[in-house]
Structure formats: structure tokens, C-alpha cells
Amino acid sequence: MDHFEVTYQLRLLSGETVEQKIEDLCLEQSAELPRRLLSRAIAERVTGKPGEPQKISDNHWRVSIQWPTDDIGDEITQLLNLLYGNISMKPGIRILDLSWDSLPSGLMNGPAWGIDRLREAFGTPRRALSSTALKPMGADAGTLGNDCYEFACGGIDVIKDDHGLANQHWAPFEERLKAGVEAVRRAADDAGHRARYFPNITSSASKTLERYRLAAETGADGALICPHLCGPETLHQLARTALPLPLIAHPAFSGALTGHPDSGFEPGFLCGGLWRALGADFVIYPNTGGRFNFSSDDCHSINAHARATEQPWPRSFPMPGGGIKFDTLPGWIEEYGRDITFLIGGGLYDHPKGIRYAAREFTELLQDQR
């Protein structure tokens, strides 16, 4: 029988023993019945088989559990259910890692592009990439297109829609898409740098697929989606289409899963591991020191998971956003390495000489580190 392994961190509540908590987890996420009510055959067939737990501190333990791959059937939703369905409602359980290479083949495929193919397509063999966001919500498509043109002339590599730009009447999806595509092409003619435009296509699963097709047909260079808004499996479906566009995964609505140290998902596992497995070529995360609550360890862990060579698929670009200023950028490159895409959004809008100049200052700092 084939198995895959999930590694958990457990915090014991008053009165709990580690054996009890593990036994409970192995049953809750499979048979959902007490062991004494299961036949030996069913218990063997579906329940998790724990390894030896390791004590980390007084109340914290780490344990790996082998799960029958048959429990998943052929569905990502059921993998997510097995990982964190009912136990999401139990305190003190955090998921740290998964043995991606022992999942059923074809269940997930990882990114269609990944770092190496993207570097080739972009003609940027070594340096860190630059990225920014078109905003604010409420601006019309013409204004957003102009900003896109300015950023592109300034040398930005990846220009994405803000994830709050959906289909509001000020800049409906289709209009915005056309404006962005046209802007990066015109900038390439005028300024010689071909920026890539990634519209936000997040909607219901079916509309996300529609917008993806429209984006590809219209000539967009990629697309941004929020997997926790449109359903994580949508990311996988997009990455599997013929002639796929590179995909950026955005963390909107996912923070409850990573924000509490004793529950949910370790950020590296979620953003660097799961989104990559589902097909994200870029994974956005809130950089430490910015306006969100990710620690330096969280960020390093996301980078490590996104770029781990042991995983059975191409590597994803980590895309830290927030907390990055021009004078700290060389330090971040030093710290995170060059296989990274820096996202500076609001910071570029706040430059006395305008956004094209701000973009140029940003991208020249990356050229220096070529």
C-alpha cells in the first residue's frame, strides 16, 4: 500500500498526552470513528500510521504520520480535507511539511514554467526580478494603463494588477486587460524594455477560467490569482491548460491559516510548498518588516520551500512584497539570493519624480547586482 507523509507540530493542551493527540488525529482525518468500532481491515486501510513523536519543548511535539494515498482518491480537495479538514477546528495542530514526491502521480503538477523557463523567456539569466502592482481600486482602465506604461518604461519585469482589481465598473476586467497588454507593448517599442503584464483573473472558479482564456487570447503575459478566494484547485487547473500562462499566487484570504504559531500551516509549507505544487510560478508573501506579521524565519522558509530541488517539479519564484525600500534592497538580495522577484507596490507611487523614475531607480539597483 502506498503512503505519503505529513509532518505536524502538536501543542498539548492541559490533560492531553501526545499519544492520545496523535491517535485522535490519525482517526479524525480518516475513519472519524473510535478505533474500537473499526474492523482491523478498515483501520489498516485508511487510518494514519504515526512515527515516533519528538519532543521540541515542554508542550510541543513533532510527529510524522504516514497516510494511505488511497485516502485521497484522485482529488486535491480531498487531500486538503485529509490535511486540515476537521482538525482545523481542533487547537494545537500545525502542519509543517508533506512528502510531495510520494503523492499519486498527476494529482498535482507544480508550475508549468518555474524559475528556469521563466528566466529563459524573460532573458534574465541571473539577476533578481522586479515587480509592481497597478492600483488603486477606483482608477479607470485608462489611468491604470498609463501607469502600466510608465512602469514598463522604467524597466519593471512583472507588472501585476492589485489583487483588489476585480470587475468593478470603474475598470472592468476586459477593459483593464486590454489597456495593460497594450501598455507593455507600446513601452517596449518606445523604451526598449519588454515588461510582462499579469492581470488579476480571480473570480469564481468558472469565471477565473474564462478570464484566463481571455487573458491568453488578448496577449497577457501571465495572470494573478488568489487561490484561497477562487478555490486552491483552480490554480492547479490553470497550470495544466495547454500553452499555459505563468501564474502568480496571491495570499489574500489565507492569513488565518498561517497567522497562529500553534495551528494552521507553517508559511513555508503553504506558500512555498502547496501553492508551488498547485502550479504557482511566483508566490507572493508579505515580507518581514512590512505592514504584515510574517517573521524573518517565515520568509526564509517560504523561499526554501519554493526553491527546494527535492520537490518533483520546477522551482517557483518567491515574491516578497512590503517592507522593501531602495536602500535596503541590496541587503535583501544578499539575504534571499538572486532567484527572487521583489514586489514594490505602494513605494513606487510615493516618489517625488513620478512612477517611471521610481521604477528606474528600483530596476537599476537589480541591474547592479547582475
Next chain:
Amino acid sequence: MDHFEVTYQLRLLSGETVEQKIEDLCLEQSAELPRRLLSRAIAERVTGKPGEPQKISDNHWRVSIQWPTDDIGDEITQLLNLLYGNISMKPGIRILDLSWDSLPSGLMNGPAWGIDRLREAFGTPRRALSSTALKPMGADAGTLGNDCYEFACGGIDVIKDDHGLANQHWAPFEERLKAGVEAVRRAADDAGHRARYFPNITSSASKTLERYRLAAETGADGALICPHLCGPETLHQLARTALPLPLIAHPAFSGALTGHPDSGFEPGFLCGGLWRALGADFVIYPNTGGRFNFSSDDCHSINAHARATEQPWPRSFPMPGGGIKFDTLPGWIEEYGRDITFLIGGGLYDHPKGIRYAAREFTELLQDQR
């Protein structure tokens, strides 16, 4: 300009002021730029307009914010993004309520059936309803069908698949569906009580829709979905189909949103408010005193939200599961009222005289309270 209102509970971190935290929220969830970078027109058009904050305790405040309905466009995903997209990654913000009746008309429609129509269809005008789950994962479709038959003969009103029964090879969806449908019909002929069978149709959004159609065609009486696995909007899409089946919403994968008192969603808002708005006729939640971490207040709040008559759509059946025993059932009816569906799963499998007898004992207790 039309607005809708969201009520938040804020916990101030060291160094934060309530004004600052509110201003940050109003910008983060709309323009995502500092106010000084926004034109007056854009600020007026998209940012949240807060009311007067109320102090609840030393560090806790409550505030209502008016959001322009135009910020949503025409999409549930963008409503969820506005509610809890980026701020899901910021500590100390919890969503308590939403003015459902001021959302754009047609954005959400609530349950297609609701308590009153279901009572009429089921022929149960007053009493509390009974419900159970087919399990365990690993059993074949024939065994699950037999259990379904036994439960139906025992008088259970709603027999649902366990949410872990997906499309595993032991009991593939289609086989299981047929066995369940056949079982409740045969039991009606043999024992005179027509139980309702609700298969679990949770999968990717598109496969969920496919299974829903198949369930309706095969003669299922309803369907169970986990909105946080297949994407919340899928629930809405199902509830809007022609000749819709009643829908049960299951909380799998949602626990990170409700399990922390200073962040995420108040359980009544999520399970009783949002799932109802999206179209759930029944909302499952882990009853207090069971194996999950919901408090008595949480449960009462879910009941209140699910049955509130101020909301612009039919009422949903609260469906508490866990922590309910035969001898405590009369007390729960007293406490929760009769507009409720009690879910006893594992408890019925653990009866010395078998599941049909257990079901009969369960359902007779509800008849007594007619």
C-alpha cells in the same frame, strides 16, 4: 452612493491607536495606498467610512465601517476579498457581522429551500430533525448502502455521507450515490419512513457541479458540500440552479477562520451568516462539549444568525454535531429550540443493539418533543 456595513472587533497591539488601526483597515481593504497618495475622488469612491468606535475592554474595540457596494463589483470572491483578503494577514481584526440586506441585489440569494419549505417537503411541521453520517472511509458502497437502509428504517430524517467520503476506490461517488438513493427508497417501502439521503459532492468547483447534476438525476434528496474546500462561491452557484436540491454546508477546512478569538470570523457570522447567504439550507457546526473547540456562545450565535428573520432570505437549519447524547437531547432541544437538526454520527455506531435500534432511540426522543 450605496454602502454596506461590516462590523469588526479590533484588538490593539502595543503602540497602536484605535484611529490608526481603523484608518489602516479602511485603506488596506480598498485602495491599498496611503491616503496622501489618493485623489479626493478616489478616496471618496472606494475607501471604507468608519463609524464611532466603541470600547469593549482595555484593548478591544468594536467599529462598523460603511463600504461602497461598488467595491465588490458583481462578485462574491471580491466581497470575500474586501472582507478578509489582506487583513487576514494582520493580527487583531475579527469580523462580527455584515448588513446582508444592503448588498447588491442578486449577489447572493440565500438558501433555495430554508426551514419552512423543508418542513413542508419533509412533512415535519414542528419537531426538531434528526441526522446522521454514513462512514467510515474505506467501507464499500454496499456496506454504506446497508447502513443507510438501517438508519432510514430507524427513522432518521437526513442521512448524509461523511465529508471524508469523496471518490476513493472503495466507494466511488457514483456507486455510493446509487446505493444511498436506493437504500432510502427501499426503507420507505419496508418501514414506512422516507429518510432523505444527501451524498457528499465536494470536489473541485467544476466536478462539484457535475456531481450535483448526477445526484439530482439519480434521485438524491439533497447534497453536502464543504464550501472551504471547493470555494465558497460554488455553494452559491448550486443554490441558484433550476430545481435545486437542499444543501448542507460542512465546516471542513474552515476552522482557522473561527478558532482564534481576536481574528478571523465570529462563528455565527461565518456558519450562520455567510453560508446561509451563499445558499446553505443546513449549516453543520461542532456542538459545544464535543470533540471540537466551539463554545456555547459560538453555538447560540450560529443558531441566531442562521435563523435571524431580519436577513433577506429564508432561514437555515442549524445542524449541531458532536457532544450530543440521548440523555442530553431533551436539554439541547430546550436550549436550542425546535428549528434545529441534530447530527449524531459516531454515537449511533456505538450501540450494543445496532444502528437501526440506535436510530430509533434517537428519533423517538424527537417525536416525544413533537
